[in-house]
Amino acid sequence: MPMLKVRGEDFHIRIDGDERAPVLLLSNSLGTNLSMWDPQIPEWSKHFRVVRYDSRGHGLSPAPDKPYSIAMLADDALAILDTLGIDKAHWCGLSKGGMVGQWLATHHGDRLGRVVLANTAARMGPPELWDGRIDTVRKHGMSVLVQPTLERWFTPEFRDSAKETVAKVSEMLATTPPLGYANCCGAIRDMDQRETIRAVRNPVLVVIGARDPATPPATGYEMADAIPGAQRIELAAAHLSNLEQPEAFGRAVTDFLKG
Template identity: 35%
Template sequence: MPFADLEDVQLHYRIDGDPDGPPVVFANALGTDLQLWDAMLPHLPAGLKLIRYDLRGHGLSSAPAAPYSMGALIRDAERLLELLDIRDCIFVGLSIGGMIAQGLAVKRLDQIRGLVLSNTAAKIGTAAKWQQRIETVNTAGLESIADEVMQRWFSRGFRTLPEMALWRSKLVQQSPVGYTGCCAAIAGTDFYTPTSGLRLPTLGIAGSEDGDTPPDLVRETIDLIPGSSFALMRKAGHLPCVEQPRDYATLLDTFLQKIGHYG
């Protein structure tokens, strides 16, 4: 169970696949951990180096005092990749992970040669909305928002399955400090201008039933990057890699082949 000691934070990470293969890095969504990708990774082709980590304040990573800035989250990813000597990776970020991906690509093009921006945007929600959520969690805990979050995360069909209870439990078990810290980072982020300056291969993925980052919001961000492509996963919510792991992996694989990342 490896940890990266980055002084102010300790990040839990995991490497699967071929240790000498072309790297693909995954950053999780708010309220989840690196297990977000568990069901999808087995459907990817052999020969890739698959790197996952828990965002600060999530999973087994440490939870420094809140609030966090998006700059801090980007530095976490930057320093982890430096520690692991990763360059020219494809960075797959979902939700807040996709915001980190955008910021890291602007800052360190040597580390990233392509982006997958999944269920994310250059700006998500309003500062007032995020502040209200922070206050609710600080007052009543994560349990108080869990049912509402599940409604936004998952499609109507998935919400009837027993598996949804696992994701609700995972959300409730996250560190409230880590959760609200990352809420503050999202609240303070507007990447429309820097993201519009990116010039690298980019795939955008949206879920047709996503209640957090609807398809039009995702597409608006993807359209900022010339030459980017966009895929809509029907009957999927905010975490399509959980609901439709095989189809999600197919989209990733097609993108990786298209830009010559392996093979």
């Protein structure tokens, strides 16, 4: 099922695992697509029915040029669940996907089971940073952002030793629809969930990259402290910790989701 009609729009999705297993919904970061989860799928699909999708503005999913919000992106996820006839799912989102997960856990916690928020933040400023990035990508496209983004997302030693993985992520970035990326940047710029996440009652695991310059460890600790009962784990990685530490990330998430 590569494309799914959701409220009149075609979303790119993929489903792995036994249809009788608990559902795990995955949400990608800014500038990637559903293939960012490839290293974890063989193990996770043994335990879960894994549903992943290209977020609005990314991959093969719709990328209309209009203002986006985190609430809009969360509504997309709910609509995908509704279209598939899924009442409840565990959640794992990284960076932007974690921001969407926070919104869902705050406003629709009954639709989620356990929630993994990886390399993310409840607020990510300053607004001027996002305005500059939006202006750049609208004028020049994605190519100018690829190298500086890779430098934030991976440690230097990983970039040197895992060139195939880095090349795949570079391709994801380069092929992200520029207008979709820009409008997702606007959604992140306008987000502030620092107080609202205090209402979350789902079991939550916050995954932190010890060397993450995009969402630094202090940001993850603050978010974990704000969510009642949240667990946290720190991995030796920069921003895309599921790719830099695939085994440790996958094991931590599996253990948490299985309780």
